[in-house]
Amino acid sequence: MDSTSADAEPRPEADGFHGPVDGLHCLADAERAADAVLPAAVRDFIAGGSGAEVTLDANRAALDRVFVVPRVLRDVSPCTTEATLLGRPARLPLAVAPVAYQRLVHPEGELAAARAAKAVGVPFTVSTLSSVPVERLTEVGGTVWFQLYWLREPGRALDLVRRAEDAGAAAIVLTVDVPWMGRRLRDVRNRFALPDQVRAAHLAAGRSAAHRLPAGAASALAAHTEAAFSPALTWSSVRALRERTRLPLVLKGVLAAEDAVRAAECGVDAVVVSNHGGRQLDGAVPSADALPDVVTALAGRCEVLLDSGVRGGTDVLRALALGASGVMVGRPPLWGLAVGGEDGVRRVLELLADEFRDALGLAGCPDVAAARELRTVHRQR
Template sequence: MANNKNDGIIPTLDRQREIYLKGLSGDRPMVPIDSDELERRAERAMSPEAFAYIAGGAGHETSMDSNRQAFRERRILPRMLNDVSERDTSVTLFGRRLPSPFLLSPIGVLEMVDPHGDESVGRAAAAEEVPMIFSNQASQPMETVAEAMGEGPRWFQLYWSKSDDLVKSLVSRAEACGCEAIVVTLDTTMLGWRTRDLDLAYLPFLRGKGIAQYTSDPVFLKRLEKAITEQDDEAPKPRVTLETLKALREIGQSWPGSTLEGLRSGKARAAVQEFINVYSRPSLTWEDLSMLRDHTRLPILLKGILHPDDARKARDYGMDGVIVSNHGGRQVDGSVSSFEMLPRVVEAVEGKIPVIMDSGIRGGADVFKALALGATAVGLGRPWVYGLALDGEDGAREVIRNFKTDFELTMGLAGCRSISEITPDTLV
């Protein structure tokens, strides 16, 4: 049970009591509970470039709006006089029992928010027994974060690069550091038209940020040595200004060794260029999945699935799960929302593989609604980054605890004692 002290987990509803008791001493939460206020406060704590990268979406950001609107169009129908004094919020995914139906969706370049962002979030997730999906675009190598998490559950997000050898190497490293599943993100084979980033003319990867999984990888480093010897001195270069020099310093600081050595050797700049060259593969097809299936024993989930036919194909091609997601509205402006497509994807897979959903979840009621329409679990995204921006590891953990508490209260007040009782009949 979620509120059983013997489980070794802080009782969920103690979070609510803790807030009110601290209020007697005049203390208010450092991390706002309200999702809109949380975002506003985080914006003040972050650089304009960091906030634009995390908070922004594609085009006019209508897909972000549709993610939220879709949740508003479904209503919870509570039932009365059920004994909800004990509530079980646990789920089981790929043989592991989790105390709550949450995962942390992969978000890259956390160094823009916190210098030790990936480690901080990893520790917060481990403390709450919530699986963290390591970002392929992390600011710290997966091995470093895995060590910080101890026995905490973790998965690995894979962006399929132009090098199959690099893909295999990343997956082998994920296995070796205890990841329990591979999440192949399919909706970012090209970078979306992200207007906030474009208006600032700022892409963190060009400054060496968010490429730690690459600069710690033996296959990438071998490619890098070759790239350095084959550098094209005639390639276009940016106009030299103070901003250029600042960017060069950032690139040097991103190199895992000495900043000076990285710049003098040319490795830091070459790493950025090689990352751009190899980052993603628009030519990826369903047939390519067999290589990954043959290479790893881990469960494979496809992230970015919205069409029910794609969900059926995922099942037919031997995938172990799907994540219904439109990338938080960051890729296709005017896209359908994840939530509105969820029931069609659930129907398509016929209960044979788990369906996880992310994009637009901002509170416990959203989680309840997603589970009611057939999701096995949900991915949390931007809110925990905002908590990280405000109070580091403690801030990220507060956001996770707030979601857990809000969800458990919603479930109980709707008359449900366990997730198995959250069915389509609980919505209108």
């Protein structure tokens, strides 16, 4: 792994790819290309889920069971993918999801990904466990959301919120499904730990538990998050955060309709229907299956985003037809980052934009609002 500082100038020669990114024609191409260049343990860290990876696989299967009923004889010559997310315009109803430690796959890490998201015109979500600080990422000039893990010292969590606000972040995304990290067997078997040059820029400096394997621990990252994250995150914490920040507040990791309703009652601006990409409770309901009940229960009281398993523009259309305001994508931009740095992420996001516009027009929808009026049919298992 390259030890170049995240503050270094761009280094195109360090992009880790040995072919043109314009040779990627779908997200599966990007995944295959990333698999070819990433070390096996890093590839497993990105691709893996928890337990037997039942939910990881089910996310994709659930989306593939959703069939859209297209409309015809509609003028789609002005077909536009533009949307509004959390009160701000976006080129697509899509945001880049928070993914930790992106310098694992490219020397510039989150900085390259944020530049690509700005170029494409979609929000970029920076993780609490980002390997590049939020201040560097907001300097890029795009729309940046800050993802927050609730820490064992709540004051430190609120300090991160203040830091994100001061840096110019446009929203706070509180992850609510990680009292501790799910048991990810690929990381356990690999005894995965961070290399010295990759650090959580928003947490304590120096070597952390994420860089070394404590006695009896099979995953350094699991040990690190158990030490850092609070399992005592509750609705009172959400209310305290709502009172603390003036920014739009999003809860990520909601699957139960009852929890979505309670979130709206706490004044949140959006919920993300997500099972953490199959990386937390194995056996949790696929996000696409949970989405309709959440949308119905909320009845428009706040925005609803879908996360987990989105792998193409047709999935964005499916999510909208099921009632979502938009989607979040996590792994695909990381594949692009591994393959070609900023250019690779941009290529992945442009592919999603092209595929979504194609799906939108072929479904007879001139815009995003029309997509939300489409009917769906669910194929039986």
